């Protein structure tokens with residue numbers, strides 16, 4: 001039985017989390033006040049303790065409402081230290097839950113909204129990481145991410161700035177945002193231009209199995225943000241297994257956005273039992289009232305994952321992380337050293 005301290009110590013990995021999605025309402029208020037910014041009146045509920053966004057619609061409408069709230073939360077940030085603080089804050093909290101490695105989706109477009117260019121944004125994030133790493137040893141890498149609903153031209157600009165400023169912490173290129181905006185093929189130039197070997201794209205969340213196939217074939221990704229709706233296509237499942245596809249599964253996000261109505265209908269367990277190389281992510285923890293610790297706990301409590309199976313999820317994530325071999329080896333050692 002897993003509980004308390006022994007569960008906390010189980011090494012965890014968050015392989016799918018958007019940096020601005022980790023801003024807590026408390027942090028948003030703190031940053032807004034020091035920047036003399038009034039947050040959007042729609043952003044918080046009346047208690048001021050939770051972000052407010054509609055979840056009454058279907059998955060696509062919920063995703064769009066959520067993406068608007070995400071941009072509103074980002075808009076309280078104005079300075080370099082804001083990015084450093086949110087990075088430190090999340091890594092510190094994740095490390096307290098036993099998380100040993102985080103891969104953040106970062107967005108040059110959101111950095112620009114804050115008033116920082118790409119280089120300044122990376123520098124600020126690196127500062128927050130250094131501080132957290134000194135305290136807990138947690139490791140972090142970054143996935144420079146284009147936002148699908150900002151369009152292919154904006155995506156190409158993100159790829160260009162990523163390629164133009166090499167930073168050792170930026171190890172992957174990704175795509176997030178509204179899966180139904182534009183076509184996957186529109187973003188192929190951006191993926192080809194980024195110059196990074198690590199690639200992941202959101203697909204098979206708000207859109208069906210076909211987008212998973214397209215992301216795989218057109219963008220040449222093997223890691224997929226969500227991919228959960230691949231379960232609707234038996235042939236696709238076989239194909240995905242044969243290429244060792246990695247679904248980055250974020251259960252609380254899928255439930256909050258109503259991709260699935262409940263745990264029972266969510267395919268996490270079926271993916272794992274089928275032999276897919278499943279990893280977990282908290283996605284936008286502050287908006288979906290979760291954390292990476294909670295995602296592991298949900299896998300245990302609601303999907304019957306044993307301690308050995310949870311460790312397998314962590315091992316999968318480290319094996320598929322966009323990180324150099326030396327750090328990968330250290331992380332695998334940490335997982336192997338975990339005492340049952």
Ligand SMILES: [Zn+2]
Pocket residue numbers: 016018176202225283
């Ligand atoms: Zn995501």
